[in-house]
Amino acid sequence: AQTVTQSQPEMSVQEAETVTLSCTYDTSENNYYLFWYKQPPSRQMILVIRQEAYKQQNATENRFSVNFQKAAKSFSLKISDSQLGDTAMYFCAFTSGGTSYGKLTFGQGTILTVHP
Amino acid sequence: EPEVTQTPSHQVTQMGQEVILRCVPISNHLYFYWYRQILGQKVEFLVSFYNNEISEKSEIFDDQFSVERPDGSNFTLKIRSTKLEDSAMYFCASTLSGGGQETQYFGPGTRLLVL
Incomplete structure (x- = not known):
């Protein structure tokens, strides 16, 4: 079974600075997808960024980028120029690309607080 | 932009009562899921649904739970005896x-x- 681990329960950063959230996962599969979801206080789950395991290039979405290290099974999220609206719980998630019907396995989450 | 909607936003019930949670997925989507998040904990997969049948379920999804797509737009989760x-x-x-x-x-x- 796949597992996803986020070892940082809480992180904080000053507005406009950069912060990196860590995620590791365990799988025996070669074809899979990784995601970062944001959950603000409203508790809506919002996709931040996704990475296909077969792609060597790290995904980027504006201020958000990932450092995907497939051999190390590591998938960290970097937020540049942090904004107050980035304050949220961030979940790393995994889904198999094989015969899976798309079930997402989530990590425990990291609470990020951006301070003015 | 199309979005997934859910009703109700809040539901309070007595232990032992049945509840039905409703969802309207994005109209051209084919795979549907329910997840659960106990307060302060991670999001957990309950069930996936495709082609009018359950495709995968977790150990949480026991006989008290059921899902249904009663028409072309709604997708429901029923808990029989909460x-x-x-x-x-x-x-x-x-x-x-x-x-x-x-x-x-x-x-x-x-x-x-x-x-």
Whole structure:
């Protein structure tokens, strides 16, 4: 079974600075997808960024980028120029690309607080 | 932009009562999911649904739970006899295809409180 681990329960950063959230996962599969979801206080789950395991290039979405290290099974999220609206719980998630019907396995989450 | 909707946003029920949580997935999506998040904990997969049948379910999804797509738009989760430990946020999600090729889009959730 796949597992996803986020070892940082809480992180904080000053507005406009950069912060990196860590995620590791365990799988025996070669074809899979990784995601970062944001959950603000409203508790809506919002996709931040996704990475296909077969792609060597790290995904980027504006201020958000990932450092995907497939051999190390590591998938960290970097937020540049942090904004107050980035304050949220961030979940790393995994889904198999094989015969899976798309079930997402989530990590425990990291609470990020951006301070003015 | 199309979105997943869920009703009600909040539901309070007595232990032992039946509840039905409703979801309207994005219209052209084919795969549907329910997840649960107990307060302060991680999001957990409950069940996936494709082609009018359950495709995968977790050990949480026992005989007290059932899902249904009663018409072309709604996707429901029924809990037959609620327990205190069913109190959680329930999220519906949908995607165009399974296997991770397409992103899952989540609804805003239903907060269920069992007293």
